[in-house]
Amino acid sequence: xxxxxxxxxxxxxxxxxxxxxxxxxxxxxxxxxxxxxxxxxxxxxxxxxxxxxxxxxxxxxxxxxxxxxxxxxxxxxxxxxxxxxxxxxxxxxxxxxxxxxxxxxxxxxxxxxxxxxxxxxxxxxxxxxxxxxxxxxxxxxxxxxxxxxxxxxxxxxxxxxxxxxxxxxxxxxxxxxxxxxxx
Amino acid sequence: xxxxxxxxxxxxxxxxxxxxxxxxxxxxxxxxxxxxxxxxxxxxxxxxxxxx
Numbered sequence: 001x002x003x004x005x006x007x008x009x010x011x012x013x014x015x016x017x018x019x020x021x022x023x024x025x026x027x028x029x030x031x032x033x034x035x036x037x038x039x040x041x042x043x044x045x046x047x048x049x050x051x052x053x054x055x056x057x058x059x060x061x062x063x064x065x066x067x068x069x070x071x072x073x074x075x076x077x078x079x080x081x082x083x084x085x086x087x088x089x090x091x092x093x094x095x096x097x098x099x100x101x102x103x104x105x106x107x108x109x110x111x112x113x114x115x116x117x118x119x120x121x122x123x124x125x126x127x128x129x130x131x132x133x134x135x136x137x138x139x140x141x142x143x144x145x146x147x148x149x150x151x152x153x154x155x156x157x158x159x160x161x162x163x164x165x166x167x168x169x170x171x172x173x174x175x176x177x178x179x180x181x182x183x
Numbered sequence: 184x185x186x187x188x189x190x191x192x193x194x195x196x197x198x199x200x201x202x203x204x205x206x207x208x209x210x211x212x213x214x215x216x217x218x219x220x221x222x223x224x225x226x227x228x229x230x231x232x233x234x235x
Contacts, residue, residue: 067209069211070210070212
């Protein structure tokens with residue numbers, strides 16, 4: 001692996017080899033790797049440079065009627081940059097993020113349900129699922145948002161027309177996000 | 184439940200009110216339901232005593 005390193009002491013330092021692959025570093029920290037062939041061919045950003053996470057709810061929670069309730073996602077599937085904690089996503093890289101969520105209810109009553117994205121503690125964007133007599137209601141959310149990489153954080157809230165429990169599970173109640181492009 | 188207490192005080196409130204001028208919230212932090220926004224044009228925000 002050839003290395004192109006922009007140092008803080010010696011300018012740009014180039015260390016070459018014959019692999020045909022190139023790593024670009026800043027102060028010794030790998031930013032990306034360029035690989036010409038093989039399964040990883042292309043440009044791979046370092047995990048810290050491209051935050052992505054996915055988590056799901058493993059323990060159901062009770063939603064009260066017409067009450068915006070923070071949805072809890074207790075189990076992480078992956079979290080490349082350790083930006084997800086306490087069911088809150090706080091990306092540390094400034095940029096534009098694709099955020100997705102799904103919330104399911106175990107419902108015995110016809111109702112409406114709604115998933116809301118909260119940014120910095122305030123209602124920001126929402127989805128809406130109409131009334132349904134189905135036994136399982138699901139609301140989804142998807143959106144593209146900006147995060148400043150320092151203080152901005154995101155949470156998912158749910159609200160229902162009649163109090164009931166969420167349907168916990170990896171496949172139905174989850175929250176994920178990834179960096180689409182940097183600022 | 185906070186919703187039930189509010190409805191007992193103001194039975195005329197509708198679902199639409201709770202989607203627009205009133206926001207009840209629970210941050211799942213153990214502190215329970217609370218009124219995050221009350222902008223109803225005619226009904227006063229309930230006091231702590233009324234909700235106790």
